[in-house]
Amino acid sequence: MNYLHYQCKVSPENYIKVSLSSRADVKLMDTLNFYRYQSGKPYQTTNVYSNVTELEVKVPFKSVWHVIVEQSDFPGMIRANVKVV
Secondary structure, three states: OOEEEEEEEEOOOOEEEEEEEEEEEEEEEEHHHHHHHHOOOOOOOOEEEEEEEEEEEEOOOOEEEEEEEEOOOOOOOOOEEEEEO
């Protein structure tokens, strides 16, 4: 699967801001589930946001979080800007 990956250290008092150049699906997961996702094993996401171009996400606890941007049904190249605010 074609995807972009961003790793962020985030606390609950902050949030992750995602801006995309075109619509895509965005998944948020912890490190263990990202490794499962990467290896094709069953995984769980904290949140899945479908068909979005902009997003602000609060995390439930302090951790290293992985933001996955999937282009599955949306053709063309996508650019993403992911930052902790």
